[in-house]
Amino acid sequence: MAATLHIQIDPHSGIPVYRQIMDQIKYYVASGAIREGAQLPSIRELAQSLTVNPTTIVKAFNELVHEGVVELRQGKGAFVMAHASGISAEDRDRALHRIARQLAVEAAQMGATPKRVMEIVDDELTSLLGERHEPMLPMKLRVFGKGNGA
Amino acid sequence: MAATLHIQIDPHSGIPVYRQIMDQIKYYVASGAIREGAQLPSIRELAQSLTVNPTTIVKAFNELVHEGVVELRQGKGAFVMAHASGISAEDRDRALHRIARQLAVEAAQMGATPKRVMEIVDDELTSLLGERHEPMLPMKLRVFGKGNGA
Amino acid sequence: MAATLHIQIDPHSGIPVYRQIMDQIKYYVASGAIREGAQLPSIRELAQSLTVNPTTIVKAFNELVHEGVVELRQGKGAFVMAHASGISAEDRDRALHRIARQLAVEAAQMGATPKRVMEIVDDELTSLLGERHEPMLPMKLRVFGKGNGA
Amino acid sequence: MAATLHIQIDPHSGIPVYRQIMDQIKYYVASGAIREGAQLPSIRELAQSLTVNPTTIVKAFNELVHEGVVELRQGKGAFVMAHASGISAEDRDRALHRIARQLAVEAAQMGATPKRVMEIVDDELTSLLGERHEPMLPMKLRVFGKGNGA
DNA sequence: GTGGTCTAGACCACG
DNA sequence: GTGGTCTAGACCACG
Structure with missing residues (x-):
């Protein structure tokens, strides 16, 4: 069940x-x-x-x-549970900036280009959200995408 | 010194x-x-x-x-150290995918749009790399940039 | 029936x-x-x-x-049942003190003033007992009352 | 220590x-x-x-x-920790009403008068907050107090 | 059968 | 020495 x-x-x-x-x-x-x-x-x-x-x-x-x-x-x-998420946009962005900064630092350390980093993030977003949320990704960003993910 | x-x-x-x-x-x-x-x-x-x-x-x-x-x-x-980073592109991408996935999951949990996530990542990349690496950031993405960072 | x-x-x-x-x-x-x-x-x-x-x-x-x-x-x-309540006044007060203490601690934790706590308790007593028991509520406290309740 | x-x-x-x-x-x-x-x-x-x-x-x-x-x-x-308590007054009062209602019901069940309940709550508030917060208790309520607590 | 609590005890991470 | 994690296993509470 x-x-x-x-x-x-x-x-x-x-x-x-x-x-x-x-x-x-x-x-x-x-x-x-x-x-x-x-x-x-x-x-x-x-x-x-x-x-x-x-x-x-x-x-x-x-x-x-x-x-x-x-x-x-x-x-x-x-x-x-229903994911209401009463978090404010400010708190949310603060939390995401924290992880994004870590991503940027690790990427730079390992010699990845910013372009590659953006591709990888887009990959993961698409893998996670699939076709469900596709229209949310703006046109300009879609050019980096690898099509779609898992 | x-x-x-x-x-x-x-x-x-x-x-x-x-x-x-x-x-x-x-x-x-x-x-x-x-x-x-x-x-x-x-x-x-x-x-x-x-x-x-x-x-x-x-x-x-x-x-x-x-x-x-x-x-x-x-x-x-x-x-x-000189950051030659002997890491292979595969290992590097694997590591970055791990962090990017965590970022995507947290973003979805908190109700951020994929567009907002991409903006935040671009922000952090620009803050970190500043003008030094500007040519690495493709034109299309620069529109999101905050100028330059720390 | x-x-x-x-x-x-x-x-x-x-x-x-x-x-x-x-x-x-x-x-x-x-x-x-x-x-x-x-x-x-x-x-x-x-x-x-x-x-x-x-x-x-x-x-x-x-x-x-x-x-x-x-x-x-x-x-x-x-x-x-007829609520004779064979409980002694001591046992009764002990039980009520226990709940009242919990109320006081939570109130302090959340930054409520003692005055607000007294108002809330009076509210609930009035809601519960309504006009039936009005003479039991001393005049001085009636000023806080919401009239009557459920 | x-x-x-x-x-x-x-x-x-x-x-x-x-x-x-x-x-x-x-x-x-x-x-x-x-x-x-x-x-x-x-x-x-x-x-x-x-x-x-x-x-x-x-x-x-x-x-x-x-x-x-x-x-x-x-x-x-x-x-x-420093007790900031970001809770809203509404949420706080809702939580306190819940406990106060339980107190009222138990009191009625055991045959305590509303006056006795108010005294007990005042006791506990005074025991908890002592002289520190005395001026917060309004004059009208002080008449019920037993002086002060532990 | 489900989650909730608790014990006794091992080993790890931090400073 | 401090907290953090995990195991193996018992017994209880809810439905």
Whole structure:
């Protein structure tokens, strides 16, 4: 009944397992692969399929609850919340600038051109949002695109 | 003689101090504010001016050595390495895709449009690289630019 | 014949369904909307109208019996008990202090003034008890009142 | 160095241990007994003195971090945050009405008069805020007060 | 069967 | 020495 999530855990990545789980669930939700209100796999089910401890899944789910992405209902399961996101445009842009700056610095460090960076970001946006949001990408930017993504 | 670095530490940010130091040194190097071969301030000098433990600076420098950004010469000090970046284009793009994906997911979660995301990334690239690298930014994108940055 | 209770269940509130049912029945009883000795709707009737599992109603009723609010008569139904409340004044005050303390702490945390807290408590007492108990509210406090409530 | 907190755990209360810890720390913070920026006892120290598992303290502290009451610094300890409380007056009042309603219902159930309820709330406000905030309590309400509290 | 809490204990990251 | 993560496993609460 609940969608089967394809989550990959890399125990050697240095990123905490619960964070990897959060990131991938957020990806699925952001992409629309998991719809609002849909039920996630149960804690025990995920723990078994990912071969991690149930309390690790509990931690990931609890953090997602705090981020407003997931809702836990006693005895019922975990569900994707409607993503209202009451955040202000200023706060949002501040958060995005932080990540974008990190991207720019890493890119420069590794010798990537700004053009390549823009292509990669466009790639990821298209992969994530697919055809759903295509008209949101302005014409001028589409010239960089590689067509469409995963 | 070594450039005086203006590094800001926020002990409340939740980001490890040594990471904050690394990030800002990398930013200065990437921006060209610190040139290849230039000497960084000494460990005790930085520790004193930032009022952090010298071992924290040591950790930051060691990690930067590991990343190929800095070179330590016994008894001489720390120097910015030529950023040849022996990394392959594939590895580089893989690393950038990882950050770009995180940016896309957060943006979608917070309801930012793809256009806004592209603008923010262009902003940061321009802030970082300024006029130095202008020809690398294609004409079409320049319309988004804020002029120049730090 | 049994009064039709207007009970609202919010499955997203995080409060157990059986608790929500208990709280609202207690509110109706305390407000006098349901009189002593009155019959409550049957378990299956309530379960159907609230679209919850009958065992959830059973649990709510059992807890209310435990609290001395409701009496179950085999084959007859559930009835509102006379709220003699055999509790001692000491035990009662201890219980009320516990909730009042929680109220005070939350209020302070959120920056509400003591005056505002007193107003809010007076509001709720008046909403609950309405004109029925008016003489119990001293004159000086009536100035805060909203008139009457539900 | 960090204040010694006198926290009482009742394992039979039905209230989760981590919640009891949170509630009491919030009480100390709200009362001013622990000042902004002050260091809390370490996780291990609290775990030992309360004879609960360290992970239970971790849970309590993490929830307090999410509520903006506490700040955790890797390798440094746990600190009381400046309580900015960006909450709107509407949201705040809604939250307080919820608790006040519960208080009113329980009071009515147990046969307490509205006057007694107001006295108890005033008691707790005075106990919590002491002389610090006395002028905030308007004259009209002071007549109910028992003088002052702990 | 679902999530929620808690323990006992290991190992890592930060400073 | 501080907090952070994770395991293995028990027992409880909800429906």
